[in-house]
Amino acid sequence: ETGVTQTPRHLVMGMTNKKSLKCEQHLGHNAMYWYKQSAKKPLELMFVYNFKEQTENNSVPSRFSPECPNSSHLFLHLHTLQPEDSALYLCASSQGVEVGETQYFGPGTRLLVL
Amino acid sequence: RKEVEQDPGPFNVPEGATVAFNCTYSNSASQSFFWYRQDCRKEPKLLMSVYSSGNEDGRFTAQLNRASQYISLLIRDSKLSDSATYLCVVNERNFNKFYFGSGTKLNVKP
Numbered sequence: 001e002t003g004v005t006q007t008p009r010h011l012v013m014g015m016t017n018k019k020s021l022k023c024e025q026h027l028g029h030n031a032m033y034w035y036k037q038s039a040k041k042p043l044e045l046m047f048v049y050n051f052k053e054q055t056e057n058n059s060v061p062s063r064f065s066p067e068c069p070n071s072s073h074l075f076l077h078l079h080t081l082q083p084e085d086s087a088l089y090l091c092a093s094s095q096g097v098e099v100g101e102t103q104y105f106g107p108g109t110r111l112l113v114l
Numbered sequence: 115r116k117e118v119e120q121d122p123g124p125f126n127v128p129e130g131a132t133v134a135f136n137c138t139y140s141n142s143a144s145q146s147f148f149w150y151r152q153d154c155r156k157e158p159k160l161l162m163s164v165y166s167s168g169n170e171d172g173r174f175t176a177q178l179n180r181a182s183q184y185i186s187l188l189i190r191d192s193k194l195s196d197s198a199t200y201l202c203v204v205n206e207r208n209f210n211k212f213y214f215g216s217g218t219k220l221n222v223k224p
Binding site: 040041042043045048056090099100102103104105106107108110 | 116118145146148155156157158159160163201205206211212213214215216217
C-alpha cells in the first residue's frame with residue numbers, strides 16, 4: 001500500500017541537528033496531518049493542513065515547524081529537539097476536514113533524539 | 115480527564131474465542147467514531163466506522179451507546195492474525211479532529 005508515504009522511516013539525531021521529515025500522499029486528498037505517538041501514550045495531533053493552509057496547531061513547541069507546499073506534500077522541520085521528542089511521527093491524510101472523514105496514515109518515521 | 119479511555123489489556127484469548135472491547139469518551143458532542151487497528155511498529159489502519167445503529171463487518175461488530183458515551187468492538191471466531199492493538203477514535207463536532215485512545219492490545223493464541 002503506497003497511499004501515504006513517509007521518509008525517512010528511521011532517524012537518529014543529536015539535539016543540535018536540523019532535520020526534516022517528509023510525507024507524500026497519492027490519494028488526491030486535500031487535508032494532511034502530523035501526529036506524534038510516544039510509547040504507552042495515545043496518538044497526539046500536532047498540525048492540520050487543509051488546502052495547504054494550517055488550520056490547527058495543537059500547542060506544539062516551535063522546535064517543530066511544519067510546511068505544506070501543496071496538498072500532496074507535508075514536511076516537518078526539526079531543530080534543537082529534546083530526548084523526550086523521541087517518538088513515532090505519523091502523517092495522515094483525508095479527503096477534507098469534515099467530521100467523519102476517514103484518515104489514512106503513512107508508515108511513520110521513528111525518531112530517536114540523543 | 116482523557117478524551118478517550120480504553121482498557122490497555124492485554125487480552126489473551128485462544129483462537130476461535132469471542133472477545134469484546136469497550137471504549138468511553140468524555141465529549142458528549144462527539145459525532146463520529148471509529149476503530150483503528152495498529153500492528154506492532156506499523157501505522158494505524160481503519161478497521162471500521164461505528165454507526166449509531168451499530169454495524170457489522172464479517173466477524174467484527176461495532177456498537178455505539180450515546181447515552182453512556184461508550185463504543186464497543188466485538189470480534190467473533192478470533193484468528194491469530196487478529197493479534198494487534200485496537201485504537202478507539204472519536205471525532206469532534208464540526209472538525210475532523212481525531213482523539214485516540216491509548217489502545218487495547220489483543221493476543222490471540224493458538
